[in-house]
Amino acid sequence: MKKRIICLLTAVVCLNLVFSANITFARGRKSPSASPRPTPVVSTSDRLTALSLTSVIVTIYATHLSKEYKVTPATKIVINGQPGTLSGLAAGMDVAVTTLPNDATTAALVEAKTPARW
Numbered sequence: 001m002k003k004r005i006i007c008l009l010t011a012v013v014c015l016n017l018v019f020s021a022n023i024t025f026a027r028g029r030k031s032p033s034a035s036p037r038p039t040p041v042v043s044t045s046d047r048l049t050a051l052s053l054t055s056v057i058v059t060i061y062a063t064h065l066s067k068e069y070k071v072t073p074a075t076k077i078v079i080n081g082q083p084g085t086l087s088g089l090a091a092g093m094d095v096a097v098t099t100l101p102n103d104a105t106t107a108a109l110v111e112a113k114t115p116a117r118w
Contacts, residue, residue: 045094069107
């Protein structure tokens with residue numbers, strides 16, 4: 001009788017170890033499709049195409065057309081999150097332009113970022 005109980009307990013312990021090892025293995029295993037892949041950074045912002053003393057020309061990402069915005073002394077310019085000036089802007093920068101509420105051709109705010117380098 002003692003041998004049967006010892007065999008039964010040994011079998012239970014062995015089965016417990018096997019099943020717990022399989023569960024741990026299944027949880028820790030990653031399928032090939034779940035492996036981390038670097039995702040490319042896609043810039044969906046508009047690009048600063050040209051500058052003058054009184055305006056900025058922006059290429060609109062969605063339509064690939066250019067639009068010119070007048071810049072006044074009241075236009076706020078932000079470059080890489082810091083206050084900037086018109087002379088700090090450069091062609092090729094990612095840009096977002098906010099216009100005046102009553103004038104869609106005059107820029108109230110120009111936010112520009114240096115494009116990411118690969």
